[in-house]
Amino acid sequence: MGRTAGRTPQDTRRALLDAAADVVRARGIHASLDEIARFAGVSKGGLIYHFASKDELILELARDQLAAFQASIDAALDPSDTAPGRLTRAYIRAALTPAQDDVTLRESLALVVQLMTLPAVAELARADAEQMDAALAADGLPPELLALVVAAADGMSTAPLWGASTQTPAHRRLAQQLVYLTRHPHLWETLTP
Template identity: 40%
Template structure:
């Protein structure tokens, strides 16, 4: 999948399975054994991206944070991370655009969106606060794609303010 990711980023989805296999150092038959078609490889890569993001968020839930909004705060920490590698973030977003041209991938992302809505809905924050904080965090993340991210000090201030909002909602 790593070879496919690299090739899709540089050459798009027109890359052949033979080329992916060559890049990965495996036979085409070996690749087809694991991924029956290019569509299967593309959807597997999309599922991998979904699970990687979920794992990143789970890793950022603070062990001593038992209050309402703990999952939202972890989501913010991942999405608004001033230490994040901008090149990797831009690659991830570019790959999302490329994979997004496949209809099956849209269904994977819709299912993931529903999963997040359900998971975040049980996180204990009022719906409006939760939606505002998540939308803002996603917006800060999107500035990387636009090529004009906030400077590091501003990104940290935005992250801290969003985190604070998850504690102030009852005031």
């Protein structure tokens, strides 16, 4: 199968990443390059033209997932917010106000779980987490408050893995309360022993 008419190399690369995500979600991390190529509508040679190996494809898929979350944080930054905790508030909004429904979010989380079984992806994610932790630590909030709100946001964002919804009024209220705490860190001091 040759190049699909009208598809740019960037379009083909995107189709391959999307196909890899779908196939890995459905078949697991051991899905073959043949399956991914077929799902993307390209030949295996076309896939290898863009990604020299399955490892390269999987690492790029992981980078793509990490970049998508970073883009959601960037989109959640409030340009008028210049107070300490600005990045943390964007992180909370990105983690707890997903643009996806619960089923799509559960599928995205399942993909990340599959990808994280590979040591190279786990290392990539660890390095990304270190960068995010450093950026959040420089955001101007007390370290204990930062740890609390980030842990709460991270935990709440995985609710669909356990069958819970991220679309409930209680979930939205808790997200608002976490943001509120970042705007009023003095309240945190009254809660700590």
